[in-house]
Amino acid sequence: MLWKRATPAGGFWGLLAGTTSSVGMWAWVKVSPGAVKYVALSPQAQDQAQNMFRALWCWLICVVVTVVVSLITKPRPDAELTGLVYGLTAFRTRSRFRFSGGRFFWAVIVGIVFVILNIVFW
Helix, strand or coil: CCCCCCCHHHHHHHHHHHHHHHHHHHHHHHCHHHHHHHHHHCCCCHHHHHHHHHHHHHHHHHHHHHHHHHHHHCCHHHHHHHCCHHHHCCCCCCCCCCCCCHHHHHHHHHHHHHHHHHHHHC
């Protein structure tokens, strides 16, 4: 959606590599608890930190494999990607709704909701 050069094969192999690496790291830490220092970069990392670092590593693996496989496979023509990829999609410049005041208006609304939620869940 964000990079028109990505291919279906790149997406598939990237997703498979990311998922497989996640299962592999989880199994590695379960079999050898000392492996935590490699996965979470600290031997004293708790479960939540281990999960966060494992997700980071798996995301990086997924992105690298997706990019590499996409670069070595044939790209789709731009005509097939129109309306699907951000860079090839035409956007309307005017809104149909009168109450939407543009980006600044929605930024203020999101900011107000953010502050209210922080107060409620503090």
